[in-house]
Amino acid sequence: MTRFFALFGIMLIICLALMWGMMVQNGYDLFAPEMRVMLLVAFIVAAYVAFRISRILQRRAERGHDGSPLKGAQKSKLSGLFNGKSEAHQAREARVAARRKKLVAEGKLEAEVAEAPEPVIEPTPEGEIPTRVPQSASVADRMAARRERYKRAKEEGKI
Secondary structure (H helix, E strand, O other), rough: OOOHHHHHHHHHHHHHHHHHHHHHHHOOOOOOHHHHHHHHHHHHHHHHHHHHHHHHHHHHHHHHOOOOOOOOHHHHHOOOHHOOOHHHHHHHHHHHHHHHHHHHHHHHOOOOOOOOOOOOOOOOOOOOOOOOOOOOOHHHHHHHHHHHHHHHHHHHHOO
16 A cells, blocks of 8 residues: 555656646646646546556566466566466466376376487488488588579479
8 A cells, every 4th residue: 555655646746747847838827726627637647547556566576476487587577567377377287287297107198308309310312412401500501401402392393
């Protein structure tokens, strides 16, 4: 509640300052009796904005304490807006992990391998230019393979 009142005070000052500046520029008085409605609008806008900001900050703080795997990522200012997972999504991930662990224990599912297997690249006969090379190959080898694929596609009439 303290956060709300602090934000409300700041927002009210900003609203009144902006309105006062605009009205002085146009030759009006903000505190004239006709402007009571405008003061009420400034009060309501400041209250609404302060309420919304305090709720957003409160939710963000709650999300940071709930055991989410993104705790470290949520410490930055913008990551909480884009990386948050809903409670339903987190619950589903937990159920899937528990089911996977149970199936592995029963022997119905193989445990995940930490490393991905290396892609198998078939050797090409001597003197022939390969059409596929590993991503770790040099740029010259990758470009030669690309030229060969292009040449073969042109010969087959695909291009």
